[in-house]
Amino acid sequence: MNHHVAREAPATSHSRESEFRANEAIEWPVAFDDVIATTRFDVAEQAHIVVDADVCRDCSTRDCVVACPAKLFVPTADGGILFNYEQCFECGTCYLVCNEEGAISWSYPEGGHGVVFRRS
Amino acid sequence: MAERDYDVVVVGAGPAGSCAATVLARAGRRVLLLERGPFAGSKNMYGGVVYPRVLDGLHPGWWESAPVQRWVTRRSTMLLTADQALTVDFRCASWGRPPYNGATALRPDFDHWLAALAEADGAELVCSTTATGLLRDPDGTVVGVRTDRPDGDVRAGVVIACDGVNSFLAKEAGLFEHNDADHYTLGVKETLGLPKDVIDERFNVRDRAGVDIEIVGGTGAVNGGAFVYTNLDTVAVGVVLKLPALAAQQRRPEEIIATLKAHPAIAPLVEGGEVKEYSAHLIPEAGMAMMPKLAGDGLLVAGDAAAMCLAAGIWLEGVNFAMASGMAAAEAADEALAAGDTSRTGLAGYARRLSGNFVLRDHRKLRRAPELVLSDRVQHVYPQLVANTVEAMFRVDNPRPKPGLRRIVTAERKRLGIRRRDLVRDAITGWKTFG
Numbered sequence: 001m002n003h004h005v006a007r008e009a010p011a012t013s014h015s016r017e018s019e020f021r022a023n024e025a026i027e028w029p030v031a032f033d034d035v036i037a038t039t040r041f042d043v044a045e046q047a048h049i050v051v052d053a054d055v056c057r058d059c060s061t062r063d064c065v066v067a068c069p070a071k072l073f074v075p076t077a078d079g080g081i082l083f084n085y086e087q088c089f090e091c092g093t094c095y096l097v098c099n100e101e102g103a104i105s106w107s108y109p110e111g112g113h114g115v116v117f118r119r120s
Numbered sequence: 121m122a123e124r125d126y127d128v129v130v131v132g133a134g135p136a137g138s139c140a141a142t143v144l145a146r147a148g149r150r151v152l153l154l155e156r157g158p159f160a161g162s163k164n165m166y167g168g169v170v171y172p173r174v175l176d177g178l179h180p181g182w183w184e185s186a187p188v189q190r191w192v193t194r195r196s197t198m199l200l201t202a203d204q205a206l207t208v209d210f211r212c213a214s215w216g217r218p219p220y221n222g223a224t225a226l227r228p229d230f231d232h233w234l235a236a237l238a239e240a241d242g243a244e245l246v247c248s249t250t251a252t253g254l255l256r257d258p259d260g261t262v263v264g265v266r267t268d269r270p271d272g273d274v275r276a277g278v279v280i281a282c283d284g285v286n287s288f289l290a291k292e293a294g295l296f297e298h299n300d301a302d303h304y305t306l307g308v309k310e311t312l313g314l315p316k317d318v319i320d321e322r323f324n325v326r327d328r329a330g331v332d333i334e335i336v337g338g339t340g341a342v343n344g345g346a347f348v349y350t351n352l353d354t355v356a357v358g359v360v361l362k363l364p365a366l367a368a369q370q371r372r373p374e375e376i377i378a379t380l381k382a383h384p385a386i387a388p389l390v391e392g393g394e395v396k397e398y399s400a401h402l403i404p405e406a407g408m409a410m411m412p413k414l415a416g417d418g419l420l421v422a423g424d425a426a427a428m429c430l431a432a433g434i435w436l437e438g439v440n441f442a443m444a445s446g447m448a449a450a451e452a453a454d455e456a457l458a459a460g461d462t463s464r465t466g467l468a469g470y471a472r473r474l475s476g477n478f479v480l481r482d483h484r485k486l487r488r489a490p491e492l493v494l495s496d497r498v499q500h501v502y503p504q505l506v507a508n509t510v511e512a513m514f515r516v517d518n519p520r521p522k523p524g525l526r527r528i529v530t531a532e533r534k535r536l537g538i539r540r541r542d543l544v545r546d547a548i549t550g551w552k553t554f555g
Contacts, residue, residue: 063367112248
């Protein structure tokens with residue numbers, strides 16, 4: 001999550017009058033890691049998300065993997081879930097969509113830490 | 121009664137909390153305003169439009185100092201299908217002059233400003249401090265909060281929980297009867313940098329005038345909504361997604377935004393914009409269907425913590441509801457402290473005030489709206505019906521003569537498999553809800 005992924009050339013960024021070609025699929029021009037890198041996080045030492053890996057192993061839906069807007073939950077080859085609390089928007093989606101009772105314990109990070117949306 | 125540190129502790133320096141703290145400070149109460157972020161507004165995001173007229177009484181002339189990006193003078197409602205768009209575009213020049221109507225603003229700016237006004241009135245703002253739980257008497261009455269500071273217990277006569285959509289305090293107090301993912305939507309937004317003159321040209325506005333585009337049908341198979349708002353030199357583009365649908369459809373939020381940005385009607389507005397910030401937040405979408413009990417013994421709940429956000433399709437508001445509920449909670453707390461009864465009965469003035477003003481009246485009137493707006497037919501079928509009808513009206517496929525509107529609608533309705541009685545029933549529900 002934290003490693004930098006090279007940006008694919010944003011072809012349109014310098015042209016104000018860039019033409020739109022209908023019916024042509026536009027590639028997501030920027031890698032997700034670069035997008036989330038625009039947001040400021042003052043990471044706390046203590047994780048505010050705790051995932052019970054044993055419970056996750058029995059989960060067939062993996063809704064957190066799809067729904068977390070920060071893409072913090074990643075399935076592993078051996079049927080577990082890897083997660084990262086560092087770039088968390090603190091939205092609460094993961095514990096609400098979680099089907100497995102008690103798999104995700106979620107609280108707010110320590111005061112002063114976590115996501116910091118910017119003033120203009 | 122045990123000794124207390126403050127008359128009232130307000131948890132969360134968002135719009136509800138800061139308005140509550142202002143009212144209490146002006147009433148001469150000792151009030152502590154707790155904020156878990158490093159500054160007020162640092163944890164907060166929304167689509168981008170605030171309706172501040174509710175501040176006319178509390179902060180007269182608020183527009184002189186409010187950190188506004190642009191004043192919304194153009195409001196568009198857009199129906200999208202995969203390759204069609206129908207827009208109803210309304211412009212109103214007077215919305216660009218005092219007392220204004222809606223404004224685009226960044227929440228870290230707006231909330232910081234509002235909290236500073238509370239401080240100026242005498243509220244004590246303490247940031248970087250998370251309220252971790254409620255302090256209770258043996259009989260269960262709330263008498264303060266625990267915080268994550270050393271020796272961080274704070275005792276108060278009344279606690280006002282303005283701790284946002286996840287409100288752990290309201291949940292701890294048992295004020296929520298259920299906690300159903302179906303009641304929430306996830307808002308995800310990209311803030312895209314573009315030069316001001318490019319935004320002015322693309323959106324056809326000048327100076328500080330701005331545009332609010334609300335979109336139905338822009339979220340693919342996931343039920344929800346989408347938006348594009350103009351800030352001064354950024355454009356906010358985002359989606360609001362129903363949680364269970366998002367999980368069920370196996371589509372990631374950033375993919376849905378990418379598809380929206382590539383739509384022929386949206387791409388020319390946002391092309392070339394560099395992502396300045398990516399953000400997400402939950403929205404308590406279900407209105408009356410999810411609203412908790414508003415008071416416990418020693419405790420009031422306001423703003424998103426009490427699901428006051430109004431998500432009623434053509435009206436999408438929240439900050440104004442939060443500010444009004446915060447003010448009402450503060451008045452009720454002041455009244456209860458004066459009467460020496462801060463039990464839930466003593467705090468009943470809160471619900472009475474909300475029932476008397478727009479907060480609960482709008483929610484009650486629009487109680488059917490969230491379900492209707494997020495229903496499958498309104499989300500996926502009717503936009504196609506309307507767009508196909510308009511396309512058939514304006515398509516000139518001579519030598520065929522023009523078909524009548526009624527024939528077009530009937531043909532499209534049948535083609536999309538819409539039963540007439542469903543259409544009639546939804547029309548009646550829509551009329552009852554919005555009429």
